[in-house]
Amino acid sequence: MPEIHIKNLKKAFGDLVAIDDLTIDVKDGEYLTILGPTGAGKTTLLRLIAGLTDQTSGSIFIDGKCVDDLPPERRKVAFLSQTYSLFPHMDVWENTTFGPIARGWNPEQVEIIGREMLEMVHLYDRKDAYPSELSGGMQQRNALARALSADAKILLLDEPLRALDARLRLDLRYELKQLSKDMGMTTIHVTHDQEEALTISDRILVLRDGKVIQSGTPKEIFNKPAIPFIHHFVGEANFISGKLLEVGDEYSIIVDDDGHKYRTQKTDIKPGSRVVTGIKTEFTLMTKDIWESEDINNFTGSIERILFLGRFSDFEIKLDNGEIVHARLPGYQANKFEDGDKVNIHYSPQRLLVFPEPEGGIKKALEMV
Amino acid sequence: MPEIEMKGITKRFGKVTAAANINLKIKEGEYVTVLGPSGCGKTTLVKILSGIWEPTEGDCFIDGKKVTGIPTFERDLGYIFQNIALFPHMTVWQNTSYAPIVKDRDPEVIEKSTTENLELVNLLQRKGFKPFELSGGEQQKAGIARALCSGSKLLILDEPLSALDARVRLDLRYVIKNLVKSKGLTAIHVTHDQEEAMSISDRIVLMRAGGIVEIDTPENLYNRPKNIFTANFIGEASFIEGRIIKNNEDNCCTMKARNGYKLKIRNDSCMMKGAGVVIAVRPENLFISREKENNSIPGEIEDKIFMGSFMRYRIMLATHDLVQVEIAEAVDKTFNIGDNVNVIFKSEKLLVYPRPKEGLQEVLSLE
Numbered sequence: 001m002p003e004i005h006i007k008n009l010k011k012a013f014g015d016l017v018a019i020d021d022l023t024i025d026v027k028d029g030e031y032l033t034i035l036g037p038t039g040a041g042k043t044t045l046l047r048l049i050a051g052l053t054d055q056t057s058g059s060i061f062i063d064g065k066c067v068d069d070l071p072p073e074r075r076k077v078a079f080l081s082q083t084y085s086l087f088p089h090m091d092v093w094e095n096t097t098f099g100p101i102a103r104g105w106n107p108e109q110v111e112i113i114g115r116e117m118l119e120m121v122h123l124y125d126r127k128d129a130y131p132s133e134l135s136g137g138m139q140q141r142n143a144l145a146r147a148l149s150a151d152a153k154i155l156l157l158d159e160p161l162r163a164l165d166a167r168l169r170l171d172l173r174y175e176l177k178q179l180s181k182d183m184g185m186t187t188i189h190v191t192h193d194q195e196e197a198l199t200i201s202d203r204i205l206v207l208r209d210g211k212v213i214q215s216g217t218p219k220e221i222f223n224k225p226a227i228p229f230i231h232h233f234v235g236e237a238n239f240i241s242g243k244l245l246e247v248g249d250e251y252s253i254i255v256d257d258d259g260h261k262y263r264t265q266k267t268d269i270k271p272g273s274r275v276v277t278g279i280k281t282e283f284t285l286m287t288k289d290i291w292e293s294e295d296i297n298n299f300t301g302s303i304e305r306i307l308f309l310g311r312f313s314d315f316e317i318k319l320d321n322g323e324i325v326h327a328r329l330p331g332y333q334a335n336k337f338e339d340g341d342k343v344n345i346h347y348s349p350q351r352l353l354v355f356p357e358p359e360g361g362i363k364k365a366l367e368m369v
Numbered sequence: 370m371p372e373i374e375m376k377g378i379t380k381r382f383g384k385v386t387a388a389a390n391i392n393l394k395i396k397e398g399e400y401v402t403v404l405g406p407s408g409c410g411k412t413t414l415v416k417i418l419s420g421i422w423e424p425t426e427g428d429c430f431i432d433g434k435k436v437t438g439i440p441t442f443e444r445d446l447g448y449i450f451q452n453i454a455l456f457p458h459m460t461v462w463q464n465t466s467y468a469p470i471v472k473d474r475d476p477e478v479i480e481k482s483t484t485e486n487l488e489l490v491n492l493l494q495r496k497g498f499k500p501f502e503l504s505g506g507e508q509q510k511a512g513i514a515r516a517l518c519s520g521s522k523l524l525i526l527d528e529p530l531s532a533l534d535a536r537v538r539l540d541l542r543y544v545i546k547n548l549v550k551s552k553g554l555t556a557i558h559v560t561h562d563q564e565e566a567m568s569i570s571d572r573i574v575l576m577r578a579g580g581i582v583e584i585d586t587p588e589n590l591y592n593r594p595k596n597i598f599t600a601n602f603i604g605e606a607s608f609i610e611g612r613i614i615k616n617n618e619d620n621c622c623t624m625k626a627r628n629g630y631k632l633k634i635r636n637d638s639c640m641m642k643g644a645g646v647v648i649a650v651r652p653e654n655l656f657i658s659r660e661k662e663n664n665s666i667p668g669e670i671e672d673k674i675f676m677g678s679f680m681r682y683r684i685m686l687a688t689h690d691l692v693q694v695e696i697a698e699a700v701d702k703t704f705n706i707g708d709n710v711n712v713i714f715k716s717e718k719l720l721v722y723p724r725p726k727e728g729l730q731e732v733l734s735l736e
Binding site: 280308309 | 676
């Protein structure tokens with residue numbers, strides 16, 4: 001039985017539909033992230049599950065029981081917001097044990113849970129400090145300890161790392177996942193950060209305009225994106241629009257609007273249809289030797305711009321046919337290239353994913369909200 | 370064109386020293402980012418430069434002219450804020466043209482400069498919109514156009530991208546860098562995001578606890594960090610502590626880690642036998658093998674994380690050090706959680722530091 005079952009959930013604010021007929025199951029112990037651009041409805045969904053706002057229609061079940069009429073405190077969910085909202089006049093210990101005391105637990109139980117939670121987030125030795133005396137990361141851990149001491153089985157995290165320094169986020173996102181797994185929690189984590197989602201999730205749900213546009217493991221979302229938008233949002237991709245010419249057992253052939261042909265992955269789409277094909281910049285092969293090859297997926301061009309990112313560099317290449325494409329290379333390969341270098345670009349057919357052409361064209365489909 | 374110099378700048382708030390004896394020179398036309406964790410003093414530095422705060426000690430020079438005591442509006446600089454700070458009741462056009470109007474420029478000049486700068490950030494079509502009708506990214510573009518429209522050659526960017534979505538941030542980075550370079554501005558950009566800093570800067574000033582840790586190009590800070598804090602802050606690294614037990618003739622030495630495991634490392638700074646040593650290594654510079662190899666330490670895979678085009682492994686070594694190893698998907702032979710493997714250390718890929726007296730965790734701490 002799924003821990004959380006959401007059925008035909010809808011939330012409208014006047015004419016604006018924030019959540020549009022969502023049906024989702026979350027398994028017991030699963031770490032699910034909800035990924036999407038600003039305005040996708042991520043936070044609204046979390047608030048609906050927590051009971052902080054009422055749905056327009058549809059139902060939410062937790063542990064098989066409908067919670068539509070239950071107030072937040074009786075849903076057995078812990079909610080951690082972006083801004084932590086610690087009580088500024090209470091110290092770490094008082095903030096952490098606020099919930100258990102309010103629920104009338106006996107002092108011994110309060111002592112045990114408070115200590116256990118603070119030890120878990122490595123803050124027990126700072127239990128007398130006030131929020132203003134803590135760093136952002138410590139405040140975040142204090143808020144987490146407080147959320148966990150609610151004795152809930154479900155953890156709802158609304159961009160829990162957003163207010164933190166970029167470098168600290170890298171360390172804490174891993175800790176967050178470990179903690180949730182160690183406690184056997186079922187977690188729903190909202191984020192707009194695709195790298196965060198890839199690295200911590202059992203499953204990712206991509207949300208846009210209040211609808212689920214794909215649900216899958218990080219590997220599925222990255223390697224088999226459902227639509228061009230996801231191909232470009234999780235990682236970054238180069239796209240070509242054209243017509244599907246041939247569909248073979250191993251490859252397909254696409255012809256772009258200038259008449260150039262490309263060999264792509266095989267597809268179920270009917271030949272003759274308008275399609276787009278896209279390859280992730282990580283898989284766009286760039287070399288210094290110009291291949292003397294007849295291969296139609298082979299191009300020459302020159303480097304227009306290099307962005308050093310440490311582990312990677314991102315390259316912008318102007319192909320001899322005028323197209324601008326991007327490639328991402330790991331550091332040890334990237335340092336062989338300079339601005340203006342003539343390069344060879346190759347698209348491996350299996351990496352050129354094929355999609356039906358989105359309504360209004362590829363450019364519109366990739367526009368960020 | 371402005372050249373910046375900060376000489377012996379110290380700023381105290383009561384007992385707290387936010388900046389301690391900062392000396393910094395920025396060349397004209399240079400794009401410099403000031404990077405560091407929260408509370409390191411980076412914002413203090415640009416607030417002093419822009420005249421929002423006066424230093425407790427020391428002086429700032431813009432174009433060779435001492436600006437201490439000169440108010441912000443007379444320092445001729447453009448300022449881009451983290452919280453964007455557009456006038457909510459004004460349109461994009463009115464916000465952008467605000468500075469030239471206040472400066473009483475000729476209407477034709479105002480018209481021309483506002484049009485040009487809105488075009489540069491691709492917002493001319495939205496000139497009639499009020500801020501609340503724009504997305505976060507568009508609002509910040511209007512903020513950039515407004516700063517550029519002031520006509521000053523010095524641009525200060527105080528965490529300009531922090532309030533935006535991850536993806537919008539990436540796109541705006543390039544917009545900003547291109548504008549600064551094409552207009553030949555000098556830019557000082559404050560950020561806590563090491564990737565952002567690497568992608569846009571000519572040089573990075575890395576700060577911690579009110580002081581400058583290291584100043585260098587992104588490539589040098591990533592590939593050859595002189596300071597151990599830099600190695601962990603700019604890009605991730607795993608660390609192994611040990612002691613030098615033997616010095617070889619080839620500029621290398623043998624280090625003994627916990628539980629008696631030995632590694633051959635470089636010893637370019639000629640550390641003595643017996644000295645405490647720490648090596649730092651980036652996840653992409655470690656390798657895994659099932660067989661025992663030269664210069665390797667056995668360990669067990671604790672976790673495996675999919676990261677797109679590569680896989681990251683977290684491995685607990687027999688020396689009780691946790692290391693992270695990244696392997697490209699193309700060459701990944703799918704090791705699994707619980708597998709016993711050997712982690713291979715290539716001495717030319719290891720960063721070597723004397724072991725810090727305060728303790729490793731203390732010098733690496735981000736909080």
